[in-house]
Amino acid sequence: MIGRDHFKKLSQEVRVASPVDQPFRLVAGAFYQRQSNLIFQDYQIPNLGSQVSANGYPGTLWLTRQHRVDNDYAVFGEASYDLTPKLTLTAGGRVFIYDNSLVGFFGFGRNPGVDPADGRPSTASPFNAAGSSRTGVASCYMAGGGTLRDAYLNGGDTGNFLTSPDVGAIPCVNLGVPDGNRVLPKHADGQGVTYRFNATWKPIDAVLLYATASRGFRPGGINRRGDVADYAADFLTNYELGWKTTLPGGAVRFNGAVYQQNWDQFQFSFLGANSFTVIQNGPDARIRGVEMDTSVTLGGLSLTAAGAYTDARTRTELCDSVDCTAEVAKVLAPAGTRLPITPRFKISGTARYAVPIGTVRAYVQGLIAHQSSASSDLRIDKATALGRLEPYTSASLSVGGEVANYTFELFVRNLWDERGQISRFQQCGACDQRPYVVPIAPRTIGIRAGAKF
Numbered sequence: 001m002i003g004r005d006h007f008k009k010l011s012q013e014v015r016v017a018s019p020v021d022q023p024f025r026l027v028a029g030a031f032y033q034r035q036s037n038l039i040f041q042d043y044q045i046p047n048l049g050s051q052v053s054a055n056g057y058p059g060t061l062w063l064t065r066q067h068r069v070d071n072d073y074a075v076f077g078e079a080s081y082d083l084t085p086k087l088t089l090t091a092g093g094r095v096f097i098y099d100n101s102l103v104g105f106f107g108f109g110r111n112p113g114v115d116p117a118d119g120r121p122s123t124a125s126p127f128n129a130a131g132s133s134r135t136g137v138a139s140c141y142m143a144g145g146g147t148l149r150d151a152y153l154n155g156g157d158t159g160n161f162l163t164s165p166d167v168g169a170i171p172c173v174n175l176g177v178p179d180g181n182r183v184l185p186k187h188a189d190g191q192g193v194t195y196r197f198n199a200t201w202k203p204i205d206a207v208l209l210y211a212t213a214s215r216g217f218r219p220g221g222i223n224r225r226g227d228v229a230d231y232a233a234d235f236l237t238n239y240e241l242g243w244k245t246t247l248p249g250g251a252v253r254f255n256g257a258v259y260q261q262n263w264d265q266f267q268f269s270f271l272g273a274n275s276f277t278v279i280q281n282g283p284d285a286r287i288r289g290v291e292m293d294t295s296v297t298l299g300g301l302s303l304t305a306a307g308a309y310t311d312a313r314t315r316t317e318l319c320d321s322v323d324c325t326a327e328v329a330k331v332l333a334p335a336g337t338r339l340p341i342t343p344r345f346k347i348s349g350t351a352r353y354a355v356p357i358g359t360v361r362a363y364v365q366g367l368i369a370h371q372s373s374a375s376s377d378l379r380i381d382k383a384t385a386l387g388r389l390e391p392y393t394s395a396s397l398s399v400g401g402e403v404a405n406y407t408f409e410l411f412v413r414n415l416w417d418e419r420g421q422i423s424r425f426q427q428c429g430a431c432d433q434r435p436y437v438v439p440i441a442p443r444t445i446g447i448r449a450g451a452k453f
Contacts, residue, residue, distance in 0.1 A: 055171035066104030107136025140172035175226035392420035
């Protein structure tokens, strides 16, 4: 496959802030961002015949050439007020608008070798005359209305395609919105409000307690496969209680938080027909967890430990239909299914010993981390076919020093070359063939040097 992306990003922000040494503080502003991407994916097969190549691309079995533009607009503000020298309240909000567009071509070419003389489909396969599957040239828009497939079925003109100036050289346009004699980009847009409320309290100088309620979002968008529905924005509401403490002298630090997150119709991706990545909105989910870290400093020796427990489950059913109550709907994951990829337990520990050797501030450091197993997919049948992500433990070791303005370090990452699993997938979205495992980086030995100037 030959792939090429021409990506551009423009980001603009203006903000004003009041003096930070006042009991009432305010930050407000506006934000705009435009991202554009010319997507080019050319799946080539050596010596592929011209009649089964994508039109205008000899040797190309599948072509994706699309232009995507994402526009984001927002205004925001946050105010903080010190009720007392030890108690501060904060409230903020953000109003957002997103407008995403996509236009272009995806799929196979048209095979004129199977077009019947009268321009109508063969009885063996009614769509062979217009191409393979329901993608590619077969679904391109025609000047007379409808698609090439429609023209074949109705005996219409099969040679006058609509075009778009937004993409470049493509066989025709099958992703967009027909408008007269042209195809406009397909749009997905929306708007909403997010917020953040926070309270911090310092009963004593070495202890800070806080409570937070906040809401975040991801914008909706358009699937690169044009015959798949758009996906909507998803929202995550977080409720959190936490603490940050340091014992007198600063030798011991202990931080932690407990939280619950409500994730509404979260976006998730999977391989669909023709192994094309599809994004859709899933069920609601609930995530509960606790995380803590502590560190102790004893002269040149520093010890740090951190751990987290996460219970992430769906609250509603995931179905192969938008409406789970539909008679033909199949439940892919019942309510209460654990979210994939996320391990229940993660824990790590670090030990670092620093000692001066002549003019060199030398150190040796070791780190060890462990995480439990996790499901590989949200869908129960697919997760069974892929298998679970196995638990693993990895370690790293480094020795280095600093002298004057120079630093140097010898390091070993993944010390015992553990094949920890990050994710699993299958290249064929519609079948259960051999799963592929994405591992963590193998053992890596290296030297790092730097200079401050």
